[in-house]
Amino acid sequence: MGSVVRSMLVIAEPAPNTRTVLVPGFAGPVVKGAGSLDYRCGGCGATLLENVEFEQIRNIVVKCFGCGSFNETAPVNEMN
Numbered sequence: 781m782g783s784v785v786r787s788m789l790v791i792a793e794p795a796p797n798t799r800t801v802l803v804p805g806f807a808g809p810v811v812k813g814a815g816s817l818d819y820r821c822g823g824c825g826a827t828l829l830e831n832v833e834f835e836q837i838r839n840i841v842v843k844c845f846g847c848g849s850f851n852e853t854a855p856v857n858e859m860n
């Protein structure tokens with residue numbers, strides 16, 4: 781549904797308590813909103829964030845349920 785689809789960046793597992801890490805226990809988008817961006821896992825392409833606004837998801841890390849990759853959103857300066 782989102783009009784813009786972006787791939788997330790696969791990163792190493794963050795050290796404990798350094799980042800906000802979402803670890804879903806299910807397949808499918810972890811966050812659904814009313815924005816215009818979809819984010820896909822950089823490892824397997826699964827949609828992890830659906831219809832979000834960038835302000836909702838900046839600085840978070842998402843662990844993909846499907847492939848176990850840790851993904852982060854691109855820095856702000858790559859968004860525009």
Ligand SMILES: [Zn+2]
Nearest residue numbers: 821824844847
């Ligand atoms: Zn994945």
